Amino acid sequence: MVGALDHRYRGEHPIRTLAYLFREDRLKLLVAVFAFLVKHSPTWLLPLITANVVDIVVGHRPITELWINTAVLLVLLLLNYPFHLLYVRCLHGAIRRMGMGLRSALCRRMQQLSIGYHSRVSAAVLQTKVIRDVESVEQTTQQAGDMGLSALTMLAGGLVVIALRVPAAIPVFLVVVPAAAFLVMRMRTRLREDNESFRREVEKLSTRVSEMTTLIPITRAHGLEQDALHRVDGTLTRVLRKGLRLDLLNGSFGALAWILLNALGVAFLAGSALVAYYQVIPITAGDVVMLTSFFATLTSAVTSLLSLTPVISRGLASVRSIGEVLQAPDLEHNGGKDEVVSVRGEVEFRDVEFAYGEHGADGDAPAVTGFSLTAVPGETIALVGPSGAGKSTVLNLVIGFLRPTSGRILLDGRDMETLDMRTYRRFLSVVPQESILFEGTIRENVTYGMADVPEDRVRQALRDANALEFIDRLPDGLDTVVGERGARLSGGQKQRLAIARALIRDPRVLILDEATSALDNRSEALIQEALARLVAGRTVLVVAHRLSTIRGADRIVVMRDGGIEEVGTHEELMRMRGVYAGLQSA
Incomplete structure (x- = not known):
């Protein structure tokens, strides 16, 4: 639906977009209009029947005419119930399906948009578009259906009756x-x-x-x-x-x-x-009563139609707001690219440059420039440097969240620009600075995205992450619900679950983004021990706030202003007495 909706939305009026969204329910909408005409008919036929009854009484016409008019009105009133249910089923059902389709299109689009887009647009704004804006579109179409049809049928029915009678x-x-x-x-x-x-x-x-x-x-x-x-x-x-x-x-x-x-x-x-x-x-006395009744009801109908204008304007504004996401061009394009079926773990940067902003526009200082480095399979490389040096940008380039403005990144000798990033990331795991958990059990969080994982494998991953020691003390063990964003766990516990989540996937490339920052000494010691198991035999790129945690890295890359200042082991860099040694003494 997203692709089709993109095409229909681009450059078109929001009303056309709504018409396109209802395309599959056009027949149901016609049935809804017919059902509304039948169920609403007593409101515009009542003045006519009242006029007939007055004329029957005033003119002493046959009493059978009174019973006929009464019977017609009663039958129409009884028909209101089934036809109202039919109207609700058809119209409101179509509106609900439209809302579901819009939300599905938005969620799918958000999964396709680049990480750069998500870093610029807050999650609260996107959540508002999915919840509030779609709800506004639903309410607008519902009110336009209920109030608009009511007013239009009253106007049409009333004017037809008046045209025939007077x-x-x-x-x-x-x-x-x-x-x-x-x-x-x-x-x-x-x-x-x-x-x-x-x-x-x-x-x-x-x-x-x-x-x-x-x-x-x-x-x-x-x-x-x-x-x-x-x-x-x-x-x-x-x-x-x-x-x-x-x-x-x-x-x-x-x-x-x-x-x-x-x-x-x-x-x-x-x-x-x-x-x-x-x-x-x-005209008769009955006509006087009918015309007076119609004056009040038709005036109310026109007023209702006029009052719908701001309601419809708000709804169309919400359609435009939704379109800002559906039309956003900042997508991660994977279609037609080579699928990654295996990874050895060699990552090579060749004179890579990256600048934030619209396609690295002029005036944007590069976050990474002239970056050349090769990580061989099984090697642990630590990135250090002051804030703004470009360390996190390098990690995002390895993950594929960002694409180089110039230069190339090779994975096992293949240009990553030619690879389907979704298939590559099956062989990659990330342990971020702040572990991200969802409302669910420990088991569900650790095995997220994996089906039918044996319990012994889950427990082994948790054991290697030093997490079993607190999980076994919990009343429900692996089935303990962690709360929203892991609210029931401490920072160290959440981080150990993130490591277990990485371990269970057995990745070939591992990204550690300040995984031990802001933790107490005991938690850091437990996580360092778990990380030692996690990095074994894998290509690892790590950013650490505490320099003491990266001394065992195979190579330490010191960055400044987006470029590489020094490369070497801890001992080599200390002997050089350069930037790294200065960071150690700071």
């Missing part, structure tokens, strides 16, 4: 009804402006209260409680004044709108009664 009244309705609806909407517009002003004041209050709660420790520590309360009281007073003014305006405009609409109704009633009394045109 055709001379049609021009009057076509002028007076829209004018009355326009006057009501003008009053509502003024109310909306005042409601918006009050909403902004409440948002300021929310910000002020949030600020107050955040600052409570500082406020209490310095005895500034009264100052904090004074700041909040000022905002509370403004909210009170705005709220009272809004209530008065709501009351006055509501009353004026009600008086205006009913005054017009009275005028219409008197006018139609005078026309009937003097027989200006041949």
Whole structure:
């Protein structure tokens, strides 16, 4: 669906996008419209039947006509239930499927977008698009269906009945009804402006209260409680004044709108009664009742249609917001590239340069420049240097999250630009600085993405990661739920689970990104011991904040300003008394 939706969305109006999203449910939508016409028919036939009943009573026509009109209305009322269910099943079902399709398209697209895109766009923004924006589109289409169909069928049905019964009244309705609806909407517009002003004041209050709660420790520590309360009281007073003014305006405009609409109704009633009394045109007493009823209902229908405008605008804005993700060009392209079926672990950088920004645009200082290095299979290479030296960029280049602006990276002699990164990453594991766990059991987190893993293999990976010592003490063992983002575990415990997750995959290339930073000494010792098992026989690139943890690396690469300053073992670099030795003594 994503590819097709991309094509349909690009450069087109959001309404066309919505039409495309509903393409598979077009028949159901037609059935929904038919069902609505049947279920809603009593609302626009009631004035006609009421007119018939009045004329039967006034003219003393046969009583059988009364029973016929009553029976017709009762049958239509009884039909409302099954046809309403049919309408809900067809329309609301189509809307739910559209929402599911949009969310699926967004989630799929997010999996295809590059890590560079995800580093620029916050997760909260993307989550809002998947949840709130799609919900807004669903609500818009639902309200447009419910309120729009109701108003349109009322208008169409009412005008058809009037045209057949009192055709001379049609021009009057076509002028007076829209004018009355326009006057009501003008009053509502003024109310909306005042409601918006009050909403902004409440948002300021929310910000002020949030600020107050955040600052409570500082406020209490310095005895500034009264100052904090004074700041909040000022905002509370403004909210009170705005709220009272809004209530008065709501009351006055509501009353004026009600008086205006009913005054017009009275005028219409008197006018139609005078026309009937003097027989200006041949209409009956029943026609007077019918025309008066239709004036109120048709005015309400036009008002409903006008009030849908901001609702539809919000929905279309949400469609455009969703399109920002569906149209984002920053994709990781793997289609048609060579599949990786085995990896020895040789990684070679050949004069690699990488600059962040749009395709390494001019003016963007390269994060990595002139980087040439070869890691042979089974070698552990540590990257050290000050913040901003380019260490994390090198790791992301090895993972394939980033592609070189210039130069080449070879995996076992093959240019990584020609490889399908998804298949390559089956042979790669990453232990990040902050272990990422999801809401689930320990077993599910360790075996994430793997099916039917024997328990003894899971336990062996956890044992090698020094994690069994705390897991066996848990009441549910491997089936213990770790909580959202591993909230029920300590930092060291989460990190050991991340190592177990890497071990169980038996990777050929291993990335360690400050895997022992911000841990206490005992946790670091346990993780260092686990990492020693993890790196054995694998090509490892490691970034470490604590230089003491990388002394055993086969080679240490010292980076500065995106380039390589020194390369050697710990002992060799210390003898050189260069940048690395300076970092050690710092």
